[in-house]
Amino acid sequence: MRAAVCTEPGPARNLTLGQLPDPVPRSGQVLVEVRAAGVNYVDALFVEGRYQIKPPVPFVPGSEIAGTVTAVGPDAVGAPALGTRVMASVGLGGFAEQVTVPVTSVVPLPDGLADTVAATLAQSYATMRFALTNRTTVRPDETVVVLGASGGIGMAAIDVAHHAGAQVVAVASSDERLERCSDQGANVLINSTTTDDLKSAIRDATNGGADVIVDPVGGSATDASLRALGTFGRLVVIGFASGDIPALPANQVLLRNRTVVGVDWGAWAMSNPTDNHALVTGIIADAASGMLSPQQPTEYPLAEVGTALAHLQQRVLAGKAVLVP
Numbered sequence: 001m002r003a004a005v006c007t008e009p010g011p012a013r014n015l016t017l018g019q020l021p022d023p024v025p026r027s028g029q030v031l032v033e034v035r036a037a038g039v040n041y042v043d044a045l046f047v048e049g050r051y052q053i054k055p056p057v058p059f060v061p062g063s064e065i066a067g068t069v070t071a072v073g074p075d076a077v078g079a080p081a082l083g084t085r086v087m088a089s090v091g092l093g094g095f096a097e098q099v100t101v102p103v104t105s106v107v108p109l110p111d112g113l114a115d116t117v118a119a120t121l122a123q124s125y126a127t128m129r130f131a132l133t134n135r136t137t138v139r140p141d142e143t144v145v146v147l148g149a150s151g152g153i154g155m156a157a158i159d160v161a162h163h164a165g166a167q168v169v170a171v172a173s174s175d176e177r178l179e180r181c182s183d184q185g186a187n188v189l190i191n192s193t194t195t196d197d198l199k200s201a202i203r204d205a206t207n208g209g210a211d212v213i214v215d216p217v218g219g220s221a222t223d224a225s226l227r228a229l230g231t232f233g234r235l236v237v238i239g240f241a242s243g244d245i246p247a248l249p250a251n252q253v254l255l256r257n258r259t260v261v262g263v264d265w266g267a268w269a270m271s272n273p274t275d276n277h278a279l280v281t282g283i284i285a286d287a288a289s290g291m292l293s294p295q296q297p298t299e300y301p302l303a304e305v306g307t308a309l310a311h312l313q314q315r316v317l318a319g320k321a322v323l324v325p
Contacts, residue, residue, distance in 0.1 A: 002325070003060045003096035004305040009049030013310035017303055020060070022098060025073030029100045032086060036119035037094040038064040039300070039321040040152065041241060044309045046092070055092060062094025062323070065101075066109065066119035076103040085109040087118040087284070089126075089269065095305055097325045104273060107281055110288040118284070120297045120320040124156035125283045126276070127238065127265040131214070132160050134268075135261050136234045140165030142211035145202055147225065149186065150177035152320040153216045153238055158184045159292055166212075169205045171198070171221075177318050184295065192221070202228035209233055209256070219244035223252075231256045238263050297322045 005018035025031045043061045045051035066087040072079045080086055086106040093099045109118050132138045144161040148154045149170035161168050162185030169188040170181035178189040188205045195201045198221060202210055209230020215222055218240030226235050226248060237260060240246075253260055269276035286292040297320035300308040304323075311317050 001097040002302060004062070004302070005058050005060055006047050007058045009047070009057075012044035012047040012313060013306045015047055015061075015306045015309060017305070020096070023100045025071050025076070025100045027073055027075045028077075028103055029073040030069050030076055030079050030086075030103055030106060031071035031073075031098060031100055032065065032067040032088065032106070033070045033098055034065050034094065034096060034325050035067040035115040036065065036322045036324055037062045037096075037302075038120040038123060038297075039308045039312060039323060040064070040123045041239070041312060042123070043095075044313055047309065060093045060096050062096070063091055064089050064119055064122040065094040065099060066115040069106070070098075072103075073100075079103045080106060080108050085115065087121065089122045089280070095302065095323060097302070104277065107277070107284055109284065113284065113288045114296075116297055116299060116322045116324070117287070117294050119322050120152065121283055121287060121294060122280060124152040124320065125160065125287075125292065125294065126269070126280055127153060127263065128156040128160045128214070129279060129283060130265045130268065131236050131238065131261075131263040132157070132164065132212070135263050136212065136236060136259075138164045138166050138212055143167045143169060143206045145169040145171065145206065145210045145213040145225070145228070146181075146186070147171045147213065147215050147221050148217045148241055149181045150318040151216065151241070151315075154214070155181070155184050155295060155319050157214045158186050159294065161212075161214075162186070163286075163291060169202065169210070171202075173315070180295075180318050184293065198224040199228045206230065212236060214238060216241055218242045218246055220246070222246040222248065226252045226258065226260070229256065229258045232258070234259045234261050236261045236263060295319050299324050
């Protein structure tokens with residue numbers, strides 16, 4: 001089968017396809033023919049050796065897939081029938097034509113949900129639902145500010161917060177990107193490129209201070225966001241897409257009884273598989289019913305994996321991207 005094989009750490013844009021033996025499901029596994037594989041920032045970090053987990057080479061990156069069950073291994077109790085459409089979080093191995101997955105990790109897909117959309121839900125929507133329901137709870141009368149709002153995590157944050165009844169303020173780097181955020185449900189838009197004082201812009205947009213700020217960006221935006229929180233405000237730290245991990249002033253956490261909330265959905269999902277399965281199943285159901293509104297991702301052929309990762313890193317993309325074998 002064809003797969004994107006990382007033979008040594010290096011620029012993600014240089015990742016190319018190779019040939020690997022067709023996988024065979026072991027005990028408790030199913031074989032999935034991949035129809036779409038979500039492309040995420042963390043995939044580029046894995047390829048470049050910049051993630052905290054460094055798998056031995058060679059390895060196949062790609063953490064979320066959707067496809068069709070084509071074989072079932074022994075002792076795979078509760079496995080879906082052959083031909084069932086499923087999605088799964090696989091950690092690694094998704095950028096391939098086939099992948100073996102533990103039967104406990106696959107979630108059957110309803111007919112109304114496209115493979116391309118399903119393959120982009122785990123990283124972004126599971127992260128944000130975990131963040132805004134498990135790590136903190138957003139109330140309908142609250143205001144949620146989303147940094148990097150036009151990216152995959154940002155668009156999911158807007159959607160989850162909007163459907164929780166919150167007022168959503170989107171912060172993005174262009175009017176075009178902000179238009180997409182508005183279509184997703186954002187109520188107020190802030191152009192970070194034309195705004196000289198992000199702290200003041202957020203305070204003005206939230207009547208004196210935000211209740212929740214979702215931060216997947218890091219860098220100087222984090223300090224400005226912390227200072228823009230209102231009383232009992234929560235800064236939800238998702239990641240550091242800017243490449244700069246900030247140091248936070250503890251006195252600003254103390255002021256106005258603020259809270260800084262760390263979110264590591266991946267680690268939680270691995271240590272709480274039953275709870276995570278319920279969380280992901282709920283997201284799939286809500287997306288199929290229209291309660292959530294994930295957008296159609298940008299599609300790339302599997303052979304253009306390097307280009308897709310480079311576009312993600314260079315912020316060419318708005319929203320999510322998928323590889324389509």
